[in-house]
Amino acid sequence: MADDILSYRMITESQNRYFWEHFIQDFGIPEMQRCPLERVILNVKVFDLGEPKAILALALSPPNLDDIEKTILLLKEVGALSTPAYDSVCRHDGDLTFVGRVLADVPVDVRLGKLLILGHVFGLLEDCLIIAAALSLKSVFASPYKKHLEAYRHKHEWAAGSSSDCIAILNAYKEWEKRKMLGDFRRRSQKEVAWGRMHFLQIKRLYEVQELVKELESRLANLNIQKPRQTPNYRHRFSEDQERLLLKSLIDQYLVSQFR
Known part of the structure; x- marks a missing residue:
């Protein structure tokens, strides 16, 4: 039950080369890929950038676009997005609701x-x-x-x-x-x-x-x-x-x- 303790790892020079080459990535994972997809989509809607899948596909390191449809459905289930009146079968987009604006602003799931x-x-x-x-x-x-x-x-x-x-x-x-x-x-x-x-x-x-x-x-x-x-x-x-x-x-x- 003790608080977290910061730990260090001591390695030799030969171990250091192996560790560097096999465990340290050349580049960090972009935030867009680390952030929950539903939050990325909500930000796209807040800034009124257009259809999320089309916009995110233009990113240098886009998130998994195969999950867009499932995430849009989740956002509709929680009331963050509504189905546009002009398109009753829109699977990759929706209109941002007040609930969606709230969810986009709070730092929780x-x-x-x-x-x-x-x-x-x-x-x-x-x-x-x-x-x-x-x-x-x-x-x-x-x-x-x-x-x-x-x-x-x-x-x-x-x-x-x-x-x-x-x-x-x-x-x-x-x-x-x-x-x-x-x-x-x-x-x-x-x-x-x-x-x-x-x-x-x-x-x-x-x-x-x-x-x-x-x-x-x-x-x-x-x-x-x-x-x-x-x-x-x-x-x-x-x-x-x-x-x-x-x-x-x-x-x-x-x-x-x-x-x-």
Whole structure:
């Protein structure tokens, strides 16, 4: 559960030549090929450059064009693109929607971006922000050597009977955040680290989630998508059990889209 440790590899001159010739590429992989194709297509649509497949084919190092049709279909499924009214069978293009503009601006997978939008619609944006941020980064849960069973038991306790990793993440993060707000922890204090070790949580990862939540909040606010104000009327819209059931339904929508 310790933080990542930077490691170095010492090699002799003879080994260095072999390593250089066989493992070091002459050129790095272009960002267009490293970036998820759905994000590349959304950027093409945001800048109104035309049909994505035709435009991307002109690039010096284009992404895999064979996946364009499948990616366009995915973007239509999440509501980022709509089928043009003048062409009901358009497989390689679509009209950019407001959802698409939102997904193009948030630095998470488009399916997680859709989870954020659904969270906003149903008044659960705060919880969805935490879940989306955590799923975009390395796990907040620790699994030390020879303690996998104990780590799993603690993770199951965080899930509070829901059998959901997402709910476990949410509960763990909220408990950590509550203790920080109450002043139990100073940043990266020994007490905080010890608490994380006892509950099999990686404190460094929790801070990374916190930073990404803030960035997502800022980007969504620029698009007029904000957490609801905690007014008395709002708090009585759903009971706590109803909110948790609704949240699980939104998470299920995300999980289903992952396996399509």
